[in-house]
Amino acid sequence: MKKEQVVNCQFSVWYPIFKKHTIKSDHNTQPIQTTNSDSDAEEDVQWSDDETTTTATAPEFPEFTSKVLEAINSLGGSVFPKLNWSAPRDANWIALNSSLQCSSLSDIFLLFKSSDFIAHDLTQPFLRCSDQDSPDPVIKYELVLRKWSELIPGGEFRCFVKENKLIAISQRDYTQFYHHILKQEELISQAIQDFFSQHIQYNFLDEDFVFDVYRDCQGRVWLIDLNAFGEVTDSLLFSWDELTSGGEIARQQQQEGPAFRYTTSEVTVQPSPCLSYRIPRDFVDLSTGEDAYKLIDFLKLKKSQQEESEEEESTLQ
Template sequence: MKKEQVVNCQFSVWYPIFRIHTIKSDHNTQQTHTNNSNSDAEEDIQWSDDEATATVTAPEFPEFTSKVLEAINALGGHVFPKLNWSAPRDANWIALNSSLQCHSLSDIFLLFKSSDFITHDLTQPFLQCTDQDSPDPVITYELVLRKWSELIPGGEFRCFVKENKLIAISQRDYTQFYQHILMQDGQICQAIQDFFSQHIQYNFLDEDFVFDIYRDSQGRVWLIDLNPFGEVTDSLLFSWEELTSGGEITQHQESPAFRYTKSEVTVQPSPCLSYRIPRDFVDLSTGEDAYKLIDFLKLRKSQQEESDEEDEDDMPQRHGSSET
């Protein structure tokens, strides 16, 4: 996976190409770099009479806020937010309705601040690229607002393309069993192949990529997203070794390999559930960070000692016998 391939999977790159085959959307771009000069910092901070105390004024972006609200209204009043590549799917737990549906800018900010996926987009978009010796491309970050649509998870599929050939299809929500997929697997696979050959194949900038689709109740297929062909993208029911090697998956078969959950016995918890637990708790429970475990034990010992001292202080004093 090259850095150029990651750049080509940005929403603003692929959306104009496939606009009529995907969900209506709006995106606003923001400058890549911010000015952090001392003069600006001084303007943002209002110092009180006490030199040891400072009140920081929260920044305001009235023009940007206005554009976002206009876009939300134009898209029906509620939207699905994302950045250049990722949506904050790992942060829906923090929303009041446990949904990515947003009605205001504050809803969007709350999800973005709580999402590791968004943090990755902002800080390490080229982390797993093979051409690390080359300079990172300059990225102009985009707030993407997509018209809210109620998508049934059982209708979402991830498709893997290598050398402009559709080689594999995976159920997106692979932790659940959907009866209709089992009953219609041939129809679903054929519908995706037809969509790919008619609308996607040879029309994208790269010959290796991953795309997500949604097949609605009428059998129509919609493009949802495009992703780089590499480990930065979840391979779901496949492994990246299978997809990139010369094995069975990438051989010249007539139709792509299609994998889905075939029984309730194999149902698993959603991988996004792990994002609801503070990272420190995960490290402690798995023993991945020995230093955190040591600090935790020291803290527990200190708390126990304090508790013992409080118990001694609260213990009633023993008085001598009143008998003579």
């Protein structure tokens, strides 16, 4: 996986190509600009009596806010938000309805601030690329708002394409057993293959990529997202060794079509991989020792509490 392939999987790159076959969306790549001058910014700071603390008013972006609200209204009042590549799927636990459905800018900000997936997009989108010695491409970050649609998790599938050939299909929500997938295995696989050959194959900028689809109750297939063909993308019920080695999966693809994997019984049901993101990051850092400063602050706090407790005991005596 190279940096150029990651760039090509940005929403603003693939959406115009496949617009007819995906969910209606709005995206804006214009940089956020504030109208406050430096002097205005200084006036916003309010000093308290305690010289060690300051408070400042939160920045406001009226033009950006207006555009977002206008886009939300044009898409029916509720949207699914994402950045160039990722959606904050790991942060749905923090929303009041435990959903990524947003109807205001504050809803979007709450999810984005709580998401490691979004942080990855912003800080290290080329982390696992093979051409690390080459300069990082310049990225214009974009807020993507997609029309909210109630998708049944059992209808989502991830498809792996190598050299413009569909080699594998995986159930997207592999932690659950869906009886209809077991019952309609051949129909689902064939519908996805037909969709790929008619609308996706040879139309994307790269020959190796991953795409997500949704098959609705009427059997129609819709494109949901595109991702880079590499370890930055979750391989779900496959392993990346299988997908890249050219072994069993490649031979099956040539003889019988793409490999299709799904959860086959309730016995194999697993907990959601996103559950780990519900633990506050500070707790994780403390438990693993990844952030030394947090650990030092924690030890100082415990020491201070211990000293206060000892003082209270001596006073009582």
